Amino acid sequence: MLTGQTLLYFIYVLAAASVILAAEAFYMSFAGRRARVGIINRRLQRLGEEAPAEESLQGLLQERGLTASGDFIFGAVSLNRLYTQSGITGNPLAFAIVFVLAGLVMALLLALLFGFSVLTATVTFLLIAFALPLLVLRRARNKRIQKFAAQLPDALDMIVRSLRAGHPTTVAIGLVAREMADPLGTEFGIVSDEISFGLSLEQAIRKLSERVGFEGLHLLSVSLSIQAKTGGNLTEILSNLASVLRERRKLRLKIRALSAEGRMSAWIISLFPLLMFGILTLIAPSYYGDVWDSPILMPVFLIFGLWALLGDFIMYRMVNFDF
Template sequence: MDGKIILMAVLLATLLGLVMAAFSGPSPDKARKRRIALIRGRHSDSAEAVLEARMRRVIDSRQPVTEMKMLVSLIPDPENLTKRLRMTGRKWTLSQYMTACSVIFLFTAAVMMLRGFPLLFALMVSLAAGLGLPHWWVGRLINKRINLFNAKFPDALELLTRGLRSGLPIAETLAVVAAEIPGPVGEEFRLITERIKIGKTMDQALQETADRLGTAEFQFFVISLAIQRETGGNLAETLSNLATVLRQRAQMKLKIRAMSSESKASAYIIGALPFIVFGLISYINFDYMSPFYTSDPMGLFGLSLMQVIGIGGMCWMGIGAFIMAQMINFEI
């Protein structure tokens, strides 16, 4: 019992330390120096200062990968995770991501140990929660941003088409899109124009954005520009046709979503009902569900029979949810 109390105290102290490190603000001296440098660069008329300010904005939009090496060193593939964090459109770093994972792990472990779960089982579930929940949340933000981008991207192509037909060059039309289209589309085109201004070619700037977004719609746009640059032709007409194709793809996706909405609702209800009933029974009559919360030293890994049955049921539910998800997943 004393050992468990000591372990709980260590977990809570570590949790508080990580929370304080995560929410502590930057150094006031560094922030003041950075603001002074930005003001000087903004009000300077020299070409070097303007170029330096542009490069600083582009560099600030990238995610650093060398902070809090103790936590970052635990990541098996930091480049892939850095790319995923950039795809969210948020200025999150690897250290912040690993801090969130550690906080979730320690909090879940502390709660489960207070409820009397075995140490090994609590650590396994906490590890799964600490690694799985941030990964799921980042994926959800990525999908949300990509959907917003795809919804506004045909409008951006139409604006590019009108700009080209009016006689503007492609670089200026990209700047117009960056200024006129809100949301992720304007942000991505703004980064493209900034990269072009600091010396990168249009192909390099577009390809970097395509690699970060990872969407087929923007890749179509990059390929269309590359082919038109090599073979010639009417770029405005090409972009207009591409906008029409992208809108038809979006309509097909919405049609498939509407046709599969009933199956998805049934799957959500069937999957959530056992957990809702379990929570309600635990709240109404905790003594009835107490065998699920108590450990058994003679059981498997210190788990009671009820806990083993619950784990088995969740595994079977996970298999069923995976099968249903694959049945309604259509590639367009």
């Protein structure tokens, strides 16, 4: 009887210990997740890994397709600049190889399994291997620039307040790097590190403008260059620049709102024929009869496809403004 009761107590102890350990594991997992979420930008995450500051800077540059000095790695500067400004991290060659392999696999599937012609398979390969990555990079770059443009006025205001409090410029930029989220936080962190390792403020901001591709940074670079050569009140310059950038963004958003109807019309006009073609093909496969065997089918498709693309381009130019 004593043995059974002792065994029962032992089971109770094990159950209690299991509950305690499970609760502790859950808490540690939750706390670790919250700590990772609390790291607001990529640079702080790398610094949190206890890597030296110089090694962290080199890693941030290399994962963006740049050398340790901040220059482009490849001779194809325009492509390297597009990859860097997109914000995608990793080896650029690995990024390109993924799309080439995907295009090759899709072309082989179309040619061998589905019986498509060699021309169709070749065009599919070219589109996936070369056109699609460019579209992905351009879209990622545009989204990143828009996010950066929304953050920059607040960052300039933070620098202005720090300068008025008596801090030097490098400390003010370091404050932005600690307090702002990506993409601006990491980019200004790179600027802060580059200044610490010997670059001037004008050179670091010029490299920042090349990495991001935002026109507002060009204004900032020019303003700092003029201020360094001729003097002037830096806080007043940055404060006015923040106001200008905010007004430009407000105007851009207003134009986008006013042109929303035109953009939606372009999408509907462009996609409606394709949608109807797909619906008719599904519900009535014999609707088009023997038209597929006609020799003029492909030329007609090509002509009207190019005509539709021309219309899309005209509507795109009508609803996009440069100012």
